[in-house]
Amino acid sequence: MANRPDIHLYTTQTPNGIKISITLEELGLPYKVTKIDISKNTQKEPWFLEINPNGRIPALTDTFSDGKTIRLFESGSIQQYLVDQYDKDYKISYPKGTREYYETNNWLFFLNAGVGPMQGQANHFSRYAPERIEYGVNRYVNETRRLYGVLNTHLEKSTSGYLVGDKCTIADIAHWGWVTAAFWAGVDIEEFPALKAWDDRMLARPGVEKGRHVPDPHRMKELSKDPAAIKEHAEKSRAWVQQGMAADAKK
Amino acid sequence: MSKPIIVYGHDTGPNPWKVAIVLEELNIPYDYKIVDMADMKKPPFEAINPNGRVPAITDPNTGITLWESGAIIEYLIDTYDKESVLTFSHFPEKYHVKQWLFFQVSGQGPYFGQAVWFQKFHEPVVPSAQERYTDHLKRVLGVLDKYLDGKEYLVGNKCTIADLSFVTWDMMVPWILEGDTDASQLEKHYPNWAAWHQRLMQRPAVLKIAQDKQNAV
Numbered sequence: 001m002a003n004r005p006d007i008h009l010y011t012t013q014t015p016n017g018i019k020i021s022i023t024l025e026e027l028g029l030p031y032k033v034t035k036i037d038i039s040k041n042t043q044k045e046p047w048f049l050e051i052n053p054n055g056r057i058p059a060l061t062d063t064f065s066d067g068k069t070i071r072l073f074e075s076g077s078i079q080q081y082l083v084d085q086y087d088k089d090y091k092i093s094y095p096k097g098t099r100e101y102y103e104t105n106n107w108l109f110f111l112n113a114g115v116g117p118m119q120g121q122a123n124h125f126s127r128y129a130p131e132r133i134e135y136g137v138n139r140y141v142n143e144t145r146r147l148y149g150v151l152n153t154h155l156e157k158s159t160s161g162y163l164v165g166d167k168c169t170i171a172d173i174a175h176w177g178w179v180t181a182a183f184w185a186g187v188d189i190e191e192f193p194a195l196k197a198w199d200d201r202m203l204a205r206p207g208v209e210k211g212r213h214v215p216d217p218h219r220m221k222e223l224s225k226d227p228a229a230i231k232e233h234a235e236k237s238r239a240w241v242q243q244g245m246a247a248d249a250k251k
Numbered sequence: 252m253s254k255p256i257i258v259y260g261h262d263t264g265p266n267p268w269k270v271a272i273v274l275e276e277l278n279i280p281y282d283y284k285i286v287d288m289a290d291m292k293k294p295p296f297e298a299i300n301p302n303g304r305v306p307a308i309t310d311p312n313t314g315i316t317l318w319e320s321g322a323i324i325e326y327l328i329d330t331y332d333k334e335s336v337l338t339f340s341h342f343p344e345k346y347h348v349k350q351w352l353f354f355q356v357s358g359q360g361p362y363f364g365q366a367v368w369f370q371k372f373h374e375p376v377v378p379s380a381q382e383r384y385t386d387h388l389k390r391v392l393g394v395l396d397k398y399l400d401g402k403e404y405l406v407g408n409k410c411t412i413a414d415l416s417f418v419t420w421d422m423m424v425p426w427i428l429e430g431d432t433d434a435s436q437l438e439k440h441y442p443n444w445a446a447w448h449q450r451l452m453q454r455p456a457v458l459k460i461a462q463d464k465q466n467a468v
Contacts, residue, residue: 053398054354070343074353081346102317102326109319110302112353117361124383135373136380150302249386 005086006063007031010051012038013216015177016075016116020058022173022211023079026092035215039240041247076112079170092169100165107163107171110147111178118143119178122185127234128241141186148182148192151175155194161201168205176202177212183224254311255280259299261288262467265419266320266360267306268460272415273324275456277331285467321356324412325349337412347406351413355420362387363420366427385431388424392441399443403450410451418451422461 007024009031011017024031036042036057044055052059052073060078062085064070072078083093094100122144125136151163160166163175180199182189189196202208203221212218223229256274258281260267267283274281290296292303300307300318307318313330317323328338339345366384369377395417398405405413421444428434438445451457 054358054394056358064342066342068343070346072346072350074350074357076353076357077346077349080349084346096329099315102315102322105322105325106317106319109321109356113319113321113356113361114302117357121365129379131379133377133380135377147302154301245383245386248390249382 004063004065005029005031008034008061009214010034010036010048010057010059010061011215012036012057013214013218014057015181017058018177018212018214018218019075019174020060020078020082021214022176022208023082023092023170025211026168026173026205026207027082027086029082029086033215038244039236041244044247074112076108076174079108079174083170092167092173094165094169103164104169104171108174110150111171111174115144115147115151115175115178118147119182119185119187122187124241126186127184128238130242137186144182144185144187145191148179148187148189148195151179151198152192152195155198158194161198168202172198172202173208176208181220184220184230255282257281257309257311258283259286259296259305259307261285261305262464264305265423268464269320269416269419270306270308270323270327271463272418272456272460273327273337273412275459276337276415276454277327279327279331283463319356321352321416324352324416328412337410337415339407339411344407348411348413351405352416355413355416359391359417359420362391363423363427367423370427370429385428385433388427389433392424392437392444395447396441396444399447402443403447410454414447414451415457418448418457419460419464421448422452 007029009020009024011020011033012035021031021033036048038057042048043052043057048059049055051061051071054073056073058075058078059071059073060081061069061071062081072081084096087093094104118140122137122140125133125140129136154163155161162168163171176199179189179195180203189199219229223233256279258267258270258274260271260283262285271281271283286296286305291300291305296307297303299309299316302318304318306320306323307316308323308326309316310326310330315326317326332338338348362384366381366388369380369384373380395405404410424437425434428437433440452461
């Protein structure tokens with residue numbers, strides 16, 4: 001039997017990065033962390049592209065049951081891998097084949113294909129774009145608000161306070177880093193009371209508290225109350241986002 | 252399994268047809284119901300998918316209702332692909348299939364969709380937004396092209412849901428890039444991607460759905 005888990009997480013302080021560290025903390029798994037510095041384009045270096053040909057974080061390696069290394073990318077598939085392999089007591093997942101298992105998948109894909117990409121575009125047009133395009137800002141902020149509305153309506157009906165069944169699952173964890181950074185995309189969480197209560201509920205979990213500070217301190221809560229810090233953070237981010245776009249366009 | 256699965260779809264949108272391809276490949280009986288755009292974001296359809304989007308399915312054989320194309324495809328494979336025709340049951344390929352499926356739903360679909368919007372529908376034209384999304388589209392083609400060098404399929408040596416999930420959006424690439432210098436040179440710039448796409452397009456299930464889609468429009 002191979003010596004496992006032997007998990008190595010490659011990550012950055014972003015919503016997609018912390019969903020993996022939170023998942024690992026919730027499962028109580030040991031893991032090593034390598035911080036990927038996106039401002040230095042580390043994610044485009046050949047050694048990293050060997051792990052993720054898409055050049056994005058998060059990525060993860062582990063010793064597989066056959067004793068060889070497995071390389072994984074895409075946050076949703078990494079979360080599925082972790083619970084499949086290590087959540088034998090179903091702490092944050094449900095047994096395969098149950099209704100709740102597939103409903104968890106609904107919301108997981110909803111985040112990965114919907115909330116994440118759309119809120120990411122809202123961030124782009126609100127914070128990083130080289131020119132202010134009103135239409136672009138409105139399109140993506142409104143779509144993010146629509147998606148938040150779907151979540152809010154769903155949570156209003158939830159008896160457990162979580163997205164699926166009677167407990168917090170990988171679907172909740174996937175959403176949290178994005179929802180708690182709503183203000184950054186120009187969305188006011190106060191509009192969505194059930195979602196706001198869920199955000200607080202998630203934050204109160206020890207696994208979320210521990211996992212959110214990987215690899216650097218998570219500052220979204222403090223940032224949301226400090227306009228000067230928001231401005232500084234936006235300017236810094238804008239510089240490397242535009243640098244990255246220029247580099248990609250040249251290929 | 253006896254009763255057909257109901258697929259709620261749309262005529263032009265690529266995501267419901269993606270689900271139909273998997274159903275065809277697995278020879279699962281289904282009824283493809285076209286939902287009018289105007290009916291998606293109100294009851295009764297909202298009771299099926301609270302997100303008001305297609306695809307969604309109801310499977311009378313198991314009683315489940317599901318939405319999000321990726322989640323639907325994983326359900327179909329788990330429930331009806333017992334021989335792992337379109338996936339792998341062993342490691343590490345099983346997880347690599349999921350990895351590429353998530354890349355498709357989060358990395359290809361949403362960005363190709365934005366490219367369609369800014370290239371084809373939005374007025375007035377916003378050149379910087381068009382460029383942002385066509386650049387992104389090309390970046391995705393580049394990632395696939397590079398990875399497919401020397402390979403016939405994304406995972407292992409057979410066609411899986413990882414490959415098939417890309418095909419309905421990829422079919423639209425020449426149309427999305429219409430007028431762009433890259434549009435007529437896809438085979439030259441992305442030879443591995445183009446050969447792979449053609450390989451997938453020759454599959455009977457894909458051909459049938461491409462035809463059904465054309466007929467529906």
